[in-house]
Amino acid sequence: IFTSTDQVVQVNGSAATGDMDVLANHTPSIEHIRPGVVEVILEYKSSLALGSGGCTNAHPVSNQHINIVEAAPPESFSPKAVSAKLHGALKVATGNGSEEEKIGSRKV
Structure with missing residues (x-):
């Protein structure tokens, strides 16, 4: 930059x-x-x-x-996309994601 x-x-x-x-x-x-x-x-x-x-x-x-x-x-980020990704991450972080999402979140 x-x-x-x-x-x-x-x-x-x-x-x-x-x-x-x-x-x-x-x-x-x-x-x-x-x-x-x-x-x-x-x-x-x-x-x-x-x-x-x-x-x-x-x-x-x-x-x-x-x-x-x-x-x-x-300005290169879409507020709508950021909100959707944050919602999805919070869902998995609180243990409410699918088994596949939970396993994926544990991968390093």
């Missing part, structure tokens, strides 16, 4: 240690990013992405690397 030539000012996301805002020139750190919304603020615009989780590294030379396996802008 973003390249090294983009001038990122701030990144907001949910890390394993809690919500975080990483500004340009941030103290060097490594954080695990939880699945969810990641906001990237550039000098000229702000963008949101739904990510599958990953990690972020702030380097001593003020470079910020954000590694997320899968990410997509929120």
